[in-house]
Amino acid sequence: MGLTSIASQFFLSRQKEIERCARHTESMQQQVLMNLLEQAKDTEYGRSHLFGSIKSYEEYVKNVPVCTYEELKSDIDRMRHGEENVLWPGQVKWFAKSSGTTNDKSKFIPVSNEALHHIHYQGGKDTVALYLLNRPDSRLFDGKALILGGSHSPNYNVHNSLVGDLSAILIENINPLVNVMRVPKKSTALLQDFEVKRDRIAKETLHKNVTNISGVPSWMLSVLVRVMELSGKTHLEEVWPHLEVFFHGGIPFTPYRPQYEQLITSPQMCYMETYNASEGFFGIQSDLDDSSMLLMTDYDVFYEFIPMDEFGVKEDPTVVPLEGVELDKNYAMLISTSSGLWRYMIGDTVKFTSKNPYKFIITGRTKYFINAFGEELIMDNAEKGLAYACEQTGAEISEYTAAPVYMDSNAKCRHQWLIEFVKKPKSLQQFASILDKRLQELNSDYEAKRFHNVTLQHLDIIMARTNLFNDWLKMKGKMGGQHKVPRLSNSRKIIEELLELNASEQNLVKG
Secondary structure, three states, X not given: OOHHHHXXXXXXXXXXXXXXXXXXXXXXXXXXXXXXXXXXXXXXXXXXXXXXHXXXXXXXXXXXXXXXXXXXXXXXXXXXXXXXXXXXXXXXXEEXXXXXXXXXOEEEEEEOHXXXXXXXXXXXXXXXXXXXXXXXXXXXXXXXXXXXXXXXXXXXXXXXXXXXOHHHHHHHHOOHHHHHHEEOOHHHHOOOOHHHXXXXXXXXXXXXXXXXXXXXXXXXXXXXXXXXXXXXXXXXXXXXXXXXXXXXXXXXXXXXXXXXXXXXXXXXXXXXXXXEEOOEEEEEOOOOXXXXXXXXXXXXXXXXXXXXXXXXXXXXXXXXXXXXXXXXXXXXXXXEEOOOOOOEEEEEEEEEEEEOOEEEEXXXXXXXXEOOOOOOEEHHHHHHHHHHHHHHHOOEEEEEEEEEEOOOOOOOOEEEEEEEEEEXXXXXXXXXXXXXXXXXXXXXXXXXXXXXXXXXXXXEEEEOOOOHHHXXXXXXXXXXXXXXXXXXXXXXXXXXXXXXXXXXXXXXXXX
């Protein structure tokens, strides 16, 4: 009996428990909420919002306001300075450094010990449990796991609080037994310089029996390309013949799938999406033939949702618990967690594809959309449109961003896309036309604004030079880890910076 067969026995009870939770989701969520309130009733936040007297969801809504990071920032700053019992009982020592807010370069998400074990690590274990349920023939534990972590290793900040990328925090606190099964070594995994780390990871893993890989698709692809360069092989299964699954998350996988399928040609290779953010672990792809993810409802996370057609429009938008969601409707997600985030707007948008069990897809960010002219273009539209245009033209994309071009003197306006191609289309104009038409098919608001070019003109595509987006991230000190290129924006700030960098490099080459 192989190691995987033995290890699989330890996941059997949890597999049954996940199935049971999926059948009793609403009651499970109510229990989660009451448990969180009970634990936090004697905190400063709990006392001021009467947690001890709350007996129902309706009372919770009445007593606790919806909030953003900016509204919790002063409390989180106090926690980072060592104050206890502010948003969560005791002292929270770990803070996950995440993308910045409107006012700051970075935000610091509290990660309590309870959240570490009852949200993040539980999500990791359940990912394996669900994968083994899908692949009873797996040999996952018969080799090593290549886990690509963050670029910011934890460091003491103030009053002994520790700050780092979430992935680095997870590595620091992980069960020592897991380190036996993973590569690279801890010192390499926590390196801050991604380019140095990429090379070391490739060298350390080149001759290992890697059976599974985990990480953000863009950064993992960069590591795998380096592995191929060092090996001199054509396909990755020639280096790691027992590689069977990529556990991915952080950014949409669709633009990268063609590159992975060229790199890994084995028909046995699986791709499994997870939704693990700094704020918590929320979803796992439970069926390898269904791209939607199962919402994990028995962790220390209580969920609420705001319809996106009311978000930013109504002063007091509708907020519904899980049982109130409708299928195929776009929602902004709110969470309450054992890290002291109460009715916290995480910034992601989701759409439910099933309610029995509750399964969903990530559609984008509350801030990553273009709605300059009433077109309400979301990231899900962009991803599907680009995937279709690539399929029709044979093109492949590594990175992109898009922003509006506001009305000029002739009252003309359009969307401008900056795209870095791995494989360029024969005709950029044809690619743009296919993309524009597909976006109209996917989004009725975009279609209405494009009607007869009255409001919105045909979109414009600019081809980015190779490594433009990586160079921009490097310039911003955001190489590696969980850093992402903003895909869509109502503002032209990011695209203008990229265009300037693109133009300066082209001029340098011409010169």
